[in-house]
Amino acid sequence: MEDSSTPVTSAAANASSDDTDGADGADCTDHAGLPATPVSQLQGGGTTATHRRASEHAGRDDLTGVANRPALLAALDDTFEDIHRRAAYAGLLVVNIRGFKQINAIVGHSAADQLLTNIAMRLASRVRHRDVVARLGADEFAVLLRDFNRPEGADAMSRAILRALREPFDVAGLPLTLDVAAGLAVAPRDADTSAELLRRAMVALQAARHARSPAVENYRPAHDPAGAERLTLHAELDAALRTGQLVLHYQSTVDLATGRTVGVEALLRWQHPRRGLLRPAEFLPAAEQSELIGLVTSYVLDAALASAVHWRQKGIALPVSVNISARDLHDPSFPDRVDTLLHLHGVPADRLTLEITETTLNSRLYPADAVAKKLRDLGVRLSCDDFGTGTTPLPRLRDLPLAELKIDNTLIAGIVGDDDKRAIVAAVVELGRVFDLTVVAEGIERQDEREVLIRLGCTTGQGYYFSPPVPGALIGDVLRPDGERATSSDTRSG
Numbered sequence: 001m002e003d004s005s006t007p008v009t010s011a012a013a014n015a016s017s018d019d020t021d022g023a024d025g026a027d028c029t030d031h032a033g034l035p036a037t038p039v040s041q042l043q044g045g046g047t048t049a050t051h052r053r054a055s056e057h058a059g060r061d062d063l064t065g066v067a068n069r070p071a072l073l074a075a076l077d078d079t080f081e082d083i084h085r086r087a088a089y090a091g092l093l094v095v096n097i098r099g100f101k102q103i104n105a106i107v108g109h110s111a112a113d114q115l116l117t118n119i120a121m122r123l124a125s126r127v128r129h130r131d132v133v134a135r136l137g138a139d140e141f142a143v144l145l146r147d148f149n150r151p152e153g154a155d156a157m158s159r160a161i162l163r164a165l166r167e168p169f170d171v172a173g174l175p176l177t178l179d180v181a182a183g184l185a186v187a188p189r190d191a192d193t194s195a196e197l198l199r200r201a202m203v204a205l206q207a208a209r210h211a212r213s214p215a216v217e218n219y220r221p222a223h224d225p226a227g228a229e230r231l232t233l234h235a236e237l238d239a240a241l242r243t244g245q246l247v248l249h250y251q252s253t254v255d256l257a258t259g260r261t262v263g264v265e266a267l268l269r270w271q272h273p274r275r276g277l278l279r280p281a282e283f284l285p286a287a288e289q290s291e292l293i294g295l296v297t298s299y300v301l302d303a304a305l306a307s308a309v310h311w312r313q314k315g316i317a318l319p320v321s322v323n324i325s326a327r328d329l330h331d332p333s334f335p336d337r338v339d340t341l342l343h344l345h346g347v348p349a350d351r352l353t354l355e356i357t358e359t360t361l362n363s364r365l366y367p368a369d370a371v372a373k374k375l376r377d378l379g380v381r382l383s384c385d386d387f388g389t390g391t392t393p394l395p396r397l398r399d400l401p402l403a404e405l406k407i408d409n410t411l412i413a414g415i416v417g418d419d420d421k422r423a424i425v426a427a428v429v430e431l432g433r434v435f436d437l438t439v440v441a442e443g444i445e446r447q448d449e450r451e452v453l454i455r456l457g458c459t460t461g462q463g464y465y466f467s468p469p470v471p472g473a474l475i476g477d478v479l480r481p482d483g484e485r486a487t488s489s490d491t492r493s494g
Contacts, residue, residue, distance in 0.1 A: 063113055064120035067134035072142055075132045076194030079146050083187055091145040091154025091186045092201040093161060093216070095123075096209060098179040100139035103171070111172040118169055119178075126164050127157075142201070151186045158184045158216045181208040185219040207285060211326065214358075220285065233286045236272070241295055245271050248303050249469035252478055253321070253440060253462045256454050261479050263319040263353070265462065266304040267469045268296070284325075293327050298337060305345040305352070307472045316476060321353040321383060326360040326368075335374035342378070349379030353404065357386050369400075376401035383440075388424060397435060405432055409443025409463070416448045422456065429457045 059071035067075065079090050097103075097119070104112040116135070123133045123143055132144035143161060145154045162182050168175040183204025191197035200219045208217035240246050250264040270278040287293045300322055308320045328334050342349055354375060360368070372382060383404035388411045407428055415421045425441070432439035441453050444463030453461060467478040 061120075061135040064117050064135050066120045066124065066141075067132055069134065069136055072132060072134035072136070072144065073194060073198070075134075075144055076197060079144065080187065080192075080194050080197075082147070088146075089148040089151045089154060089186055089189065091148070091151070091158060091184055092197050093143040093145060093154075093158045093182060093184050094136070094198075094201045094205045095141045095143070095162070095165065096181045096205055097139040098181055098209070103176070107172045115169060115171050115176075119165065122164055122167075122169075123161065126161050140205075142198075151189045154184065154186050155216070155218070158182065162216050181205060182216045183208050183219065184216050190219045210288065211285070233283060234290060234292065237270070237283055237287060237292055237296075240270055240272075241292070241299060245273070246296070246299055246303075247271055247471070248300065248307065249471055250307070250320075250475055251462060251469040252467045253460060254466050256441075256450055256459055256461045259466065261318065262460065263321060264475065265321040265355070266300060266307075266323075268300055268323075288325050288327060293325050294331065294334075297322075297324055297328050297334075298341070301338065301341050301352075302345075305341055305347050307475075308347055308351065309345050310472070311475060314476070316479065318475075319351045319353060319381075321355050323355045323385065326357075329356060329360055329368045329371050332371060334371055335378060338375065338380060339378055342380075350381060353381040353383050355383040355385040355406065358384050358388075373401050386442075388428060394431075397431065402435075402437055404438040404440060406440045406442050406462075407458075412441050412443045412449060412453075412463070413445075415452055416446075422452065425453070425458065426456045433457075 059067060059074075061068045076092070082088060083090055100112070103115065107115075116139075119141065120133060120135060123141060127133060127143060127145070130146050132142075132146070134142045134144070136142050143158075145157050148154050162180060165178060165180045168177050170176075183201050183206070185191055185197050185200040185204055187197045190200050204217045204219040207220070208215075211217070247269050248266045249269055250266055252261045253263040253265060254260060255262050268280050268284075270283055272278050284293075284296070287296050304320045304322050308318065311318055324334075338352075338354075339349075342352065356372075376382060381403040382401055383406055384400070384402055385406045386408045387405045388408045405428060407425060411421050411424055415425060429439050431437070438460060439458055441458050441461040442463065444450055444453070444461045444465045446465060450461065450465060470478055
């Protein structure tokens with residue numbers, strides 16, 4: 001996940017320092033990627049200046065003045081010639097403004113048009129002269145980032161651009177923070193032609209929109225509906241569901257003061273016959289773009305509840321948490337499926353917590369809120385996972401049927417020496433107190449992090465300091481009646 005503490009200007013400068021030296025003529029283009037017209041040629045008033053102005057206008061978006069789609073495609077073709085000649089890298093970042101139609105309806109066409117112009121201006125202010133800013137459609141922009149020695153340069157600059165777009169805009173005199181999705185493809189890492197680079201950047205954008213990702217989503221074959229790898233993965237995952245290849249590992253949640261385990265989180269793994277043990281990021285994106293995600297969620301719920309019953313029979317009574325996807329939350333039948341599984345296993349609803357990412361809860365897309373409230377009415381606890389990575393308004397937090405906030409691990413890493421992170425965590429803990437929510441700190445890896453969290457008033461945590469995820473059969477090995485954490489030797493087989 002991106003480091004939101006990195007200043008935009010710094011990140012962009014670092015990305016620029018990775019440029020190759022072959023940027024001849026960079027000062028002869030503007031941020032639309034179009035030739036700048038020398039003043040001397042315009043002053044003559046002849047046909048050369050007229051034709052040049054007409055040529056430039058043909059390549060520009062009428063509203064914003066940045067490049068249009070044909071000009072972007074031409075710049076992509078030129079860029080690929082340079083890539084093949086000099087073994088350089090280039091990135092294509094595609095950005096979508098979520099909810100732009102609603103913004104247009106609320107503030108009116110004139111203010112919405114001005115917002116689009118301001119977005120284009122902000123994009124242009126964050127790139128170098130050799131880069132190209134283009135408008136692809138009503139609410140979509142593209143940025144061609146050219147001339148890097150390494151693909152990481154385009155990655156870093158894309159993250160900086162996305163952070164800049166999340167700074168508030170003035171719209172009709174009111175500050176508006178945009179909900180932005182972004183996808184990135186890098187040539188020649190991801191594509192060998194300009195058309196394929198654009199297509200794959202759009203695939204990454206669709207993945208970001210679908211997952212409500214707060215970060216730039218890089219192109220991955222698992223996202224690509226046209227990719228042979230994704231089709232193979234889809235077929236293999238379907239077989240894995242039928243043949244028992246999916247397994248659950250469990251990580252303890254503990255009382256920070258005593259170290260006593262107060263619950264466990266179920267974490268999905270795929271014991272792939274050829275590739276070994278796979279983590280969710282390696283296969284869930286493919287499932288989330290298909291009907292398989294509902295089957296995967298049902299499998300995880302069924303297996304986790306069965307484990308809870310098995311542990312209870314052995315004298316270990318632990319609540320269990322399960323992660324669900326955005327598609328689950330938008331499925332009106334999902335609460336009934338959960339209710340059926342709870343009754344099947346005889347597990348009280350309040351012993352199950354369903355974890356939903358902050359960006360999913362912020363979507364405000366019907367029937368998401370209705371589904372969340374039905375789950376709450378069943379007695380199931382709802383948890384906001386990765387809290388602190390989005391921009392949840394306080395009224396929204398008040399209205400959501402939540403029982404728990406889980407502080408994202410990026411806020412815990414480095415908290416000992418970072419005043420800003422400590423202040424943010426303290427604020428989240430206070431939010432939990434005000435709204436009567438349990439607050440869980442994720443990603444605790446050191447004793448001094450635990451001590452800081454206790455001083456800030458956080459009572460519950462999770463992380464490798466206490467226990468790594470382990471198979472269900474080893475849960476008893478990571479529990480300590482005296483509150484001491486498990487050692488690495490205790491859990492080395494997990």
